[in-house]
Amino acid sequence: MNNSDQNYVKWFRNAAPYINAHRGKTVVLMFGGEAVLHPNFANIIHDISLLRSLGVKLVIVHGARPQIEDRIAGRGIERHIENNIRITDAETLVAVKDATGSLRLHIEALLTTGLVNSPMHGSQIRVSTGNFVIAKPMGVRDGIDYKYTGSVRRVDAAGINMQLDYGSIVLLSPIGYSPTGEVFNLALEDVATQTAIALKADKLIALTEDDGLIDEDGQLIRSCSVRTVKTLLDEKDCHVRQLLLRSIIQSGENGVERCHCVSYQSDTALLQELFTRDGAGTLIAKDHKEQVAVATIDDVAGILELIQPLEEEGVLVKRSRELLEVEIDRFTVIKKEDVIIACAALYPYPEAHSGEVACVVIHPDYRNGNRGERLIAAIEAKAKQLGLTNVFVLTTVSGHWFIEQGFVEQSIDKLPESKKQMYNFQRKSKIFIKQL
Template sequence: MSDSKTPLNSKNYVKWFRNSAPYINAHRGKTFVLMFGGEAVAHDNFANIIHDIALLNSLGVKLVLVHGARPQIEERVALRGINSQFEHDLRITCQQTLESVKDAAGSLRSQIEALLTMGLANSPMHGSQIRVCSGNMVIAKPIGVRGGIDYQHTGVVRRIDSLAIQSHLQDNAIVLLSPIGYSPTGEVFNLSLENVATQTAIALQADKLIAFSDKPGLLNTEGEVINNTDISTVKQLLDNSSDLQEQVLMRALINSAEKGVERCHCISYQEDGALLAELFTRDGSGTLIAQDTYDQMRTACIDDVGGILELIEPLEANGTLVKRSRELLENEIDHFTVLEKDGMIIACAALYPYPQEKLGEIACVATHPDYRGGERGLRLLNTLQQQAAALGLQQLFVLTTVTAHWFQEQGFIEGSLSQLPAKRQSLYNYQRNSKIFAKAITG
């Protein structure tokens, strides 16, 4: 047996594969738009990205690939002896430059299609039988004259033929779009990668836009990857960025998120497996940008007691939650985290730590009926897990009578009364007969 197949490695692989199952199920049938520039296509790791794209397709993910071609266009422009002209990071496309654009885009499209068609034995693509569809699915119009500058054959997306794309996706084909658009009058326009990717994601109401970058993700001022963030933070990063490529990418992420794409990701095209790690592991590999919900998550204060009571009283009435008096809630308010929207408490949850046993109890997870379905409960649970980890706790537990299935979906495993701290065991209500679930804290 070779070293790569030792029992330890096999166990690690099985554990990883099992842990990825919830993500496989969650992504099946969803629509992802992948955006990558010509730099990514030219990188040595692009072949690995293609293999991972093939795997996503085999797992039932609907994929639209949007590629750029700037460095390849630059090569062809230079060979033709044409001086590149840019305004506001947009290429001014004369007729000669347009020929270079069509040449570069067509060549890259053929290269990507060939890679996706490859099915050699002993390769990750063996048996994949992927169909790739491309064509005139991007309708464009000229930018025209702006600020006295005639952009000539540079255009913007006028419309995405979403019906045609959806038809191909329903047939389990991968759709490949180039940074070129066509007008109803038969003209060809040079488009920006981010314009095509963003408008495609919006038109398809895609579940994700995944943008490939030369960096491992969006970085903070210390150069560290930001794992999770929101649109407002990305806007702050954009304001402080001097990197033109980074600015373009962030504008695409912001625009997509603001127009309804719930999850946007920024990952590295240089890191092997970054795409799979981002989609199928809890920690991911890059940056996840969640759509702004205008919800403010914060530690609860005494002024929130009334709002929390109003939120949990219906759940107390039907037996889902244990009844809490105002006095008890006031005394325990520091344990609560809330989501507030326009001054209204729309969700809450509490963490009760038992430091000596390194355990923490999750309690009183509640979301207003009008705001369910937006993963607010999961956001609160993840926040409380981070709080527990910061306190040095090693395991969370919850007592529930109604929502056992939801906690199981979040990785909790049914346990027994003996697993609880002695103090909590003494308070167990046998009449309610709550089920006990526990989860180890990771990360």
């Protein structure tokens, strides 16, 4: 087996936990008409087919802004935009129907492709479309009648779930229907957001021109909370970016656990984001009422109170208040209403590009959630920022839990040299290491 084959097998093994985690989950995937026009769109279609084959329940919401613009220009229709919103009169609505209908058929055709020697050979994907989105008119605002421009009134979640349970991919256009039989032009972001919320989707994924969300310094944000996305919202931004950010915020605040932004220009970004540890774009996690934060000097008393029972049992090595005050910046805590309910510390060993995870404690009343996983994720992110390539833990009682978090038991020889010299042979702690 050559190196290329070996690397593929290793990648496939590493992807297995993510494949299992995503199976049966509901994902809303949104992209604009720009993505459909891009040469990489064929690869995106292949990836969508693969996701469905792996058991992901998929709802695709497509936009059609450039296609609508082309139809309007081709028909010589005057363009009316107010407050960055298109006014859809009767003549414009015909162009909207034409553009969205043609684009939906194009996407359906691509999803049906099953040529021999193509990535979609044998996929047999069923695509379901329909009147799943009920709309209402925007009406008259500040004296401006937006006519057939509308917003989502409700989404037929039961109907969509029925199609997903049948194994179909549900394809939604930026079009909605009213109980009076009218058709309304909707924003892609509105349809995707309301659909994700109505379905209680596990993920909302946005395919964008950029690699993901970009901060004010022009750098890719790898992961952040919904709270951070709010700080990115700037009225000077282009309208489309504002809509995207507001879509993420609204989804996260209404139950969607994870949102992702990845580039439609990359032929690997979508799969890399979902099936590798580091991803390719931006992961936005829903805000929790319990906040993960770097500890401050004001947290010393709370940490001491939290760890004292385990110190008395001999599970943890005792720490004095003085030592904890000196080392407080090493600690990460979870607070609920300003009360510390969990903590963990990271002690770097820069010469070995390694870091020790220590003092992982969760209050007994809060051990049923995913707080431990959130703490470890925060510690790992901190370690990566410090340029560390692995983290290790010494434990006498929690080995199985750390194995579940991706740590592997190792011998004392794998420890950094300075830590090796401090190893307490009387405690006989087991050593677990995780590569970052």
